Amino acid sequence: MTLSEEKNGNVFVLGMSGRIDMEGTNMLVERITKILDAGERYILLDFTHVAYLNSSGIRALILLAKRLANSDGKLILAAVSDPIQQVLKISGLGSIFSVLPTKAEALGSFPQ
């Protein structure tokens, strides 16, 4: 997996490309930990180029959402493919995570 990042106003946008399997999750967790430690609280995860998510990735998303909830932060997932949305739904997370169809809509949903 490769990661790209940009800051858009007060939102930290993390673009992911590839597979969020165990190896991808390890890379993601390492990066996100640094981002949170740097004080970022509004995180947008761009799933446009993510082809796969397994339970290790879902666990990482749950931990991230918990940590942000504890610090008045906000997490939005954008452009999540149908099979991945299905996996989130089966996991009972469909209503817990904010998932928006596009990155632009996600950006507009963070507090200014």
Add this chain to the structure above:
Amino acid sequence: MIEQTTLMLKNDISELESVMSFVSGLCARNSIPPEMEYDLNLALDEMITNVIQYAHPEGGDHHFTLQITTSPEEFVARIEDDGVEFNPTEYPLPDLNAPLEKRKEGGLGIFLTRQIMNSVEYQRVDGKNFVTLRKKLN
């Protein structure tokens, strides 16, 4: 036509790549649609990862086998390992209704596998675990 292949795997997480690559070819040969391929990959990933991570807590190099049988009607994967006894069909399910702050992270992979496959069967025979995953293809 029935296609059957047995893969001999090491207890190393990098083996998943060869499994995914095999499944990708199998799905292409049998015109299995992408959403079905996703489910097959996910179930194999979760169950094989469990074997690689937990079957041999003492460590060291070990091998296990994955046998995949595909007919036009059904995909069947049989995973055989000689590690510690582990029955995924009796593993407690995560509480999916718990609010975020009370969510536990464990057990999710087994739960997903049980949800997306039509059946998950377990047998312990002669000191080996046999897990059989079945998914209808039509």
